[in-house]
Amino acid sequence: MKKLIKTMIVEDERIILDDLLAIIDWKAEGFDIVATAPNGKIGLRQYELYQPELILSDIRMPLVNGLTMMKSIKLKNPSIHFLILSAFDEFDYAKDAIRLGAEDYILKTEISQEYLHEKLQTIYNKMNHETDTAITAFEKKLVDYISTPMIHCIDDLNEVFETIAAFHTPALFEQIYELSCDTVYQQFTHLGVPDKFKKPELSAYADLKEWLYKCLKDLEEIDNLVFKKQYPPIIINAHEYIYHHYMEPDLKLQTIANHVGLSSGRLSVLFKKETGRTVNDVITDTRIQKAKELLSSGRYKVYEVSELVGYKTSQYFSTIFFHQTGQYPNQYRKGLDQ
Structure with missing residues (x-):
């Protein structure tokens, strides 16, 4: 069964409204008519009550016209979709509506089952894809x-x-x-x-x-408890130091060993024995995971991400990122946008 898109029709001519409601099986097309209105003023009220996702609206109507209603609703909900009902002599208004963000227009003189089906399926597919x-x-x-x-x-x-x-x-x-x-x-x-x-x-x-x-926050606490039960305190200490200092370019085994009070050789052996991984593995994984978060945000350039996660050059960062993920940073970010 198709997912139904909540739809409202705003039309002041009763005969046209009745034709629209009767000419096609709206639910079979994927639309649920949740409300109708004879003008933009009542349309605004009905929008608040029923929260439609799609509005079919005439342009010239008493009290509040279709364009004014559309502007008002778009300010509240930019994602809402509009189809404009237009006569030939209203075509300039229809073009204004398109500029304001309407998806398309329906010519009242062309309304037929086939014509309406084509228009509705186009908007249905677009809305579902979005x-x-x-x-x-x-x-x-x-x-x-x-x-x-x-x-x-x-x-x-x-x-x-x-x-x-x-x-x-x-x-x-x-x-x-x-x-x-x-x-x-x-x-x-x-x-x-x-x-x-x-x-x-x-x-x-x-x-x-x-x-x-x-x-x-609950998951973090549980994760910490699980981690602390699994490893000795000195390994936990080393892990926590990495998580709080991964952004420092000079972070290395010796720095962490100094922090936990062991020689670098002793820490290296103990860390590998307890976790099955090297200290450098954890440093790299932590940096790359954080880099993914920063790239996903879309707020930083690649070289900025590189600096924020502790790499001195973006070239080296890109090489490590590719080795860890199979993608270069820009490729990873583009993949998120697709």
Whole structure:
């Protein structure tokens, strides 16, 4: 069954509205008509009540016209989609609507089942592609975020939610909510404590973000406990030093050995014996994981990321990044945008 897109029709001519409602099976096309309105003033009120994702609107209407209504709603919800109902003598207005962000226009004189089907399927496919892309990006960032053994902060979580900022609609919330719950549950399960997960009852993005942040802090505590049970204190100390100093270009085995009070040779042997990895492996993994986060944010150039994670040159950073991930930094970032 098709996912239904909540739709509102705003049209002041009753005969045209009735024709639109009757000429096609809207639900079969993937649209649920949740409201109608005879003018832009009532359309604004209906929008607040029903939160449609798509609005089909006439342009010339009494009280508040279609363009004014569209501007007002777009200010509140830039991601909402509009199809304009236009007569031939309103074509200049229709072009204005396109410039304001309307997807397309429907000529009233051309309305037929075939014509409407073509227009609706185009917008249906576009809207679903946009939301699918946003959800995929959200999932990738959320998984990267909660699986990163770093100290999390609310700004990082805000970056995760930026991927769906333009799609903060009630219709999308359920998908994001379920995806978030599944992702967090998997992480609790990965740490061996699935019983610690409690699925909340939430209905708003702000509440979901707050719940996620709390879960992530809980996961950090559990992760730390698991880690501390698994390794002796001196190894934990070395790990924590790396996590807090990875951004220093001169961080190396000798520096960490001095911090924990061992010779570099002794620390190297003990670290490898206890963890199965070298100190340099952990330094590199930590830097590359943090680099992924910074690249994902889209706020930094490659050379800036290189400096922020402790590499003296962007060329060397790119080489290490490729060795670890199979992609160069720019390729990794482009992959996130696709």
